[in-house]
Amino acid sequence: MNARFKTYAKRVAQILSVSLLVQAASVSIQASMPKTYAAEAPALNLEVESAILIEATTGQVIYEYNADTLREPASMAKMMTEYLVMEAIESGKIKWDDMVTTSKYAASVGGSGGLLAANEKLTVDQMFKAMSIYSGNDATIALAEFLEGSEEAFARKMNETARKIGMSDGANFITSTGLPRYMTDKLNPSSLPGETVMTARDAAILARRIILDHPQVLEYTKIPKLKLRERDKTEMTNWNWMLETYQGTANMQPYVYPGLDGLKTGHTNEAGYCFTGTAVRNGMRLISVVMGAKTEPKRFQETRKLLDYGFNNFELKTMLAANTPIDGQPTVKISKGKKTEIPVVSGGEAKFIARKGSEDKPEITVETKSADELKAPFDKGAEVGTITVKYNGVEQKVPLVAAEEAEKGGWFRLFFRAIGNFFSDLFSGIASGIKGLFS
Incomplete structure (x- = not known):
């Protein structure tokens, strides 16, 4: 495969690539807690x-x-x-x-x-x-x-x-x-x-x-x-x-x-x-x-x-420990990587004052960066989003971090992934349109 073809393929990949957007994920654990102690x-x-x-x-x-x-x-x-x-x-x-x-x-x-x-x-x-x-x-x-x-x-x-x-x-x-x-x-x-x-x-x-x-x-x-x-x-x-x-x-x-x-x-x-x-x-x-x-x-x-x-x-209780996977948000999508997504964990801990013996749970929400913002390569521990932990009216923010290194994908892998994404989106659009004709 000559240099001219490689250049062409790269341009095609750029044209066909689609944004891998990540919506803010949220995990809510309902609890009955007093507003203030x-x-x-x-x-x-x-x-x-x-x-x-x-x-x-x-x-x-x-x-x-x-x-x-x-x-x-x-x-x-x-x-x-x-x-x-x-x-x-x-x-x-x-x-x-x-x-x-x-x-x-x-x-x-x-x-x-x-x-x-x-x-x-x-x-x-x-x-x-x-x-x-x-x-x-x-x-x-x-x-x-x-x-x-x-x-x-x-x-x-x-x-x-x-x-x-x-x-x-x-x-x-x-x-x-x-x-x-x-x-x-x-x-x-x-x-x-x-x-x-x-x-x-x-x-x-x-x-x-x-x-x-x-x-x-x-x-x-x-x-x-x-x-x-x-x-x-x-x-x-x-x-x-x-x-x-x-x-x-x-x-x-x-x-x-x-x-x-x-x-x-x-x-x-x-x-x-x-x-x-x-x-x-x-x-x-x-x-x-x-x-x-x-x-x-x-x-x-x-x-x-x-x-x-x-x-x-x-007592002071740890409501979120460091290096903990978050329910509902085990991974985030990335771009330009060998993989399309990587596992994530909490990058710190969140401690709150709680009544002794209380079984109340915190409310946890997660906001991630978009795949376009998370371009490989980047290191394990890189910040990929924010975890918000709320308990009894008090809020703490903890970074969401990569649990492993995000390696950059080769051009060949990225090219064919872009082709696959293009046709996947194309057929999905056609199927949606046909369904609309008969609905």
Whole structure:
């Protein structure tokens, strides 16, 4: 067969080829599920102004009480400072061993902290420990100034980030610390409006974002006691009494909670006692927020109620495992390949929060790319579509991937396949037309 004939055959194959289109395939598994777990939650009779409990992986709300009421969060606002510091570390803007100078303003601010002198230099790592363990206002401001030049500029960045990560429109930051205006304005007047406020839901959103994006934060927040400098005679003590790492500390035993490793306390006269807690058990991480408790012990006692309710009644279940064939969609059609279709599987897993003992099933839908888009050759594991898994109002998307390599077909195979497709379509059309004449 000469080159001229090959060229001709190739052109004929192009003319005769037909598009192998794949319609979006859907497998629906009907289930009777509650719309939200929070709506079904019993009254926990929490002695706080607002509260929320969520699961970290999915963001599913398990319990809420006045969760959308704006309140002053006090030092829980430092979670945003922690987030932005760790974002700067990850981007390479700063490093853990960079030296941070304490300004006169940072050293003079009141509230928790008071460990730094004006012009004292410590590393970002040391400042972060003072902020996340001891809730140091001085260290927090020093980090804010180091990152953005001034605390006001940093607070603007906090507000910008709040919108970006999905906190409510009402969430507002005027300081890096959560201190109210009257405690800072005389030292460092700000042109930012209002006070620092957020909802319990905002605090949970922020906490979830930190944990998912920068889980390293928990290596800091779980430290019960630590000297800021080697020469120090006393240790910084973590304000979070529920830390599992406090196990063995006599006066903390009534509060210690297994699996709890963060996240941030807060208190001012205006805010009351607040706490964003997080604990993990059996692979499920919960995030709780309480705001406006009347006493310091009460914020931990009410947090225990929330976490106990979550861990006792719910579990994290794998609704779709990785590398699993999908019912109703075992293969996808491809073009230019040795084969006309290849087997496919899930390219990841989908986990959801579920009531313990529940037999409810998820709803699974699959959307595939067209055969024209899936031209061989391509590798095993190549994305060929999207799987959408829905359970109790929560949706996750997982890639649909090729379970084997798609090898490119030879021109001879493709030519005769195109001829066969052409005549198949032709006779199908003729048969349809004849049937129409006699119907």
